[in-house]
Amino acid sequence: MNRKKVTLGIEIGGTQTSFGLVDISGNCYIESKIPTKANESPEALFERLYKKFNKVYKGESNKYELLGVGIGAPSANYYKGTVEYSSNLNWIYVNIIDLAKKYFDLPIVIANDANAAALGEMKFGVAKKMKNFIQLTLSRGFGSGIVVDGNIVYGSDGFAGEIGHTIVEKNGRSCGCGRKGCLETYVSVGGLVRTYYELLSKINETSVLKEFSPNQINADLVLRAAKNGDKLAISAFEYTGQILGEALANVVAYLSPEAVILSEGLAAAGDLLLNPTKHHMEKNMLNLFQGKVEILLSGLVKGNVAILGASALSWHNIQKNK
Amino acid sequence: MNRKKVTLGIEIGGTQTSFGLVDISGNCYIESKIPTKANESPEALFERLYKKFNKVYKGESNKYELLGVGIGAPSANYYKGTVEYSSNLNWIYVNIIDLAKKYFDLPIVIANDANAAALGEMKFGVAKKMKNFIQLTLSRGFGSGIVVDGNIVYGSDGFAGEIGHTIVEKNGRSCGCGRKGCLETYVSVGGLVRTYYELLSKINETSVLKEFSPNQINADLVLRAAKNGDKLAISAFEYTGQILGEALANVVAYLSPEAVILSEGLAAAGDLLLNPTKHHMEKNMLNLFQGKVEILLSGLVKGNVAILGASALSWHNIQKNK
Numbered sequence: 056m057n058r059k060k061v062t063l064g065i066e067i068g069g070t071q072t073s074f075g076l077v078d079i080s081g082n083c084y085i086e087s088k089i090p091t092k093a094n095e096s097p098e099a100l101f102e103r104l105y106k107k108f109n110k111v112y113k114g115e116s117n118k119y120e121l122l123g124v125g126i127g128a129p130s131a132n133y134y135k136g137t138v139e140y141s142s143n144l145n146w147i148y149v150n151i152i153d154l155a156k157k158y159f160d161l162p163i164v165i166a167n168d169a170n171a172a173a174l175g176e177m178k179f180g181v182a183k184k185m186k187n188f189i190q191l192t193l194s195r196g197f198g199s200g201i202v203v204d205g206n207i208v209y210g211s212d213g214f215a216g217e218i219g220h221t222i223v224e225k226n227g228r229s230c231g232c233g234r235k236g237c238l239e240t241y242v243s244v245g246g247l248v249r250t251y252y253e254l255l256s257k258i259n260e261t262s263v264l265k266e267f268s269p270n271q272i273n274a275d276l277v278l279r280a281a282k283n284g285d286k287l288a289i290s291a292f293e294y295t296g297q298i299l300g301e302a303l304a305n306v307v308a309y310l311s312p313e314a315v316i317l318s319e320g321l322a323a324a325g326d327l328l329l330n331p332t333k334h335h336m337e338k339n340m341l342n343l344f345q346g347k348v349e350i351l352l353s354g355l356v357k358g359n360v361a362i363l364g365a366s367a368l369s370w371h372n373i374q375k376n377k
Numbered sequence: 378m379n380r381k382k383v384t385l386g387i388e389i390g391g392t393q394t395s396f397g398l399v400d401i402s403g404n405c406y407i408e409s410k411i412p413t414k415a416n417e418s419p420e421a422l423f424e425r426l427y428k429k430f431n432k433v434y435k436g437e438s439n440k441y442e443l444l445g446v447g448i449g450a451p452s453a454n455y456y457k458g459t460v461e462y463s464s465n466l467n468w469i470y471v472n473i474i475d476l477a478k479k480y481f482d483l484p485i486v487i488a489n490d491a492n493a494a495a496l497g498e499m500k501f502g503v504a505k506k507m508k509n510f511i512q513l514t515l516s517r518g519f520g521s522g523i524v525v526d527g528n529i530v531y532g533s534d535g536f537a538g539e540i541g542h543t544i545v546e547k548n549g550r551s552c553g554c555g556r557k558g559c560l561e562t563y564v565s566v567g568g569l570v571r572t573y574y575e576l577l578s579k580i581n582e583t584s585v586l587k588e589f590s591p592n593q594i595n596a597d598l599v600l601r602a603a604k605n606g607d608k609l610a611i612s613a614f615e616y617t618g619q620i621l622g623e624a625l626a627n628v629v630a631y632l633s634p635e636a637v638i639l640s641e642g643l644a645a646a647g648d649l650l651l652n653p654t655k656h657h658m659e660k661n662m663l664n665l666f667q668g669k670v671e672i673l674l675s676g677l678v679k680g681n682v683a684i685l686g687a688s689a690l691s692w693h694n695i696q697k698n699k
Contacts, residue, residue: 201631212666339544
């Protein structure tokens with residue numbers, strides 16, 4: 056029997072670590088996950104991970120030819136194979152590749168989750184034919200992966216692509232990074248809620264959201280209200296799209312991408328976010344670029360975005376080194 | 378006799394078009410130039426250019442082996458070989474490569490002047506060992522060339538690298554591009570003079586510059602005054618460095634370069650500009666990047682920056698295609 060060529064994608068997240076085997080067409084097999092425990096050592100996490108992997112893989116191993124391992128993790132460094140100062144994982148400095156090599160005698164590659172997601176879009180999603188695009192994950196944080204000429208931009212130290220931490224508003228909202236006015240404080244799940252508060256302070260408008268205390272409110276509630284026509288909630292998405300569109304106009308001047316792809320979190324809002332983003336991007340863009348750049352929703356809708364992205368990391372490396 | 382391997386670098390500028398032969402070490406030979414005439418057709422310009430080139434090259438041709446031609450021009454498109462809508466040249470759409478091929482039966486490559494300058498720094502200047510850096514030319518405009526992984530970023534349409542036209546101040550200064558608040562309106566030769574006016578409006582300070590009418594004032598006068606300790610002039614450079622440093626903090630978050638290289642125009646100010654730029658870049662930068670990025674002055678001090686850059690374009694292409 057011909058064994059199916061696959062790579063193993065592993066996504067280490069703040070609350071769970073998931074994995075799966077992915078073939079070159081983006082089909083995912085033996086997908087599974089374990090919880091990521093706060094304050095657990097990376098060694099202990101990998102031991103549990105491998106145990107779980109073995110359990111689901113054992114009976115199936117004759118079906119697959121495992122070519123490589125791709126790992127996505129917050130604050131991961133592609134060049135060094137490390138995770139450094141990850142606030143999500145409480146890890147100071149871990150060489151993930153060394154750790155993973157104890158379990159897998161295969162080519163192993165690691166990158167931060169947003170970069171992995173970008174490669175996922177390029178291998179399996181809406182960026183299949185693109186060589187220059189920007190991938191944004193708009194969930195708890197604002198992650199970004201920049202693709203130039205078919206490759207992720209890692210920069211001189213492996214940490215390029217921190218678009219979420221560009222300052223878009225001088226003396227703006229306080230950011231977890233210690234500075235003020237970062238794009239992430241406006242365009243993220245938490246940023247949307249902060250915008251809702253800002254609008255409460257600025258405009259008088261009835262809203263179903265006023266039933267909820269600050270301890271109850273979240274982005275899902277704002278999204279549901281907006282979809283039901285709540286004006287205040289719609290305004291919150293319009294303002295979010297304005298800030299994002301203005302920022303993208305600058306991104307385009309730097310990099311002239313074919314498209315900007317939105318995934319996770321706020322991307323679920325669809326046109327509620329896309330329309331104001333497009334409008335303000337075009338309005339603020341240099342003529343040269345007007346009408347050229349698409350804003351798209353992620354094409355990784357069928358599978359687990361994180362696993363597909365991590366696996367794509369490995370596929371990309373295999374194909375590059377051929 | 379062994380003939381010296383060289384490429385021909387041609388820089389088409391708004392007022393003059395210069396050329397020279399450059400060897401792989403950056404030595405420049407038979408350098409010469411002709412005026413660029415306003416409203417002259419590109420065909421007529423190339424005819425005059427070739428006539429001049431032939432005149433200086435004829436007696437020397439046995440000394441050189443000409444490997445290729447590199448052309449730098451404003452609004453040039455690397456992919457298409459064209460100059461499009463160049464406000465400096467009054468040309469709507471010209472295929473420069475087709476035009477140059479009538480005269481030179483050699484590989485010909487074209488890029489905008491700032492991208493050519495970036496390759497010049499990489500081949501012959503301070504970026505010799507760098508694979509990720511940003512090159513800025515701070516003269517009449519704010520030109521920029523972005524180098525990622527040893528290659529210029531041209532983007533999807535060949536027009537990437539317009540950092541001068543990112544908006545850094547909402548509703549800021551009017552820009553020639555029709556929008557407001559572009560970086561170029563603050564950080565350029567003209568931007569410095571505008572900053573001088575802004576400071577006149579904001580602070581009370583004696584200054585030798587107050588002798589000059591707006592028709593007389595220029596960046597050179599402001600620079601000379603600053604070098605002589607004039608406080609208002611020094612403040613103008615400090616503000617320029619602040620705006621540039623804030624913008625660079627964002628550039629670093631995108632691309633994580635090893636260095637930012639300043640050349641032409643305002644770069645002549647040296648520490649008067651470098652010091653505030655460094656200070657404000659570090660102050661506004663994500664911790665992750667602090668202390669990692671150098672700000673350097675151009676290393677192309679020996680020769681004509683424009684010719685070296687244009688020639689480097691050709692050298693880069695020859696080496697890439699080997």
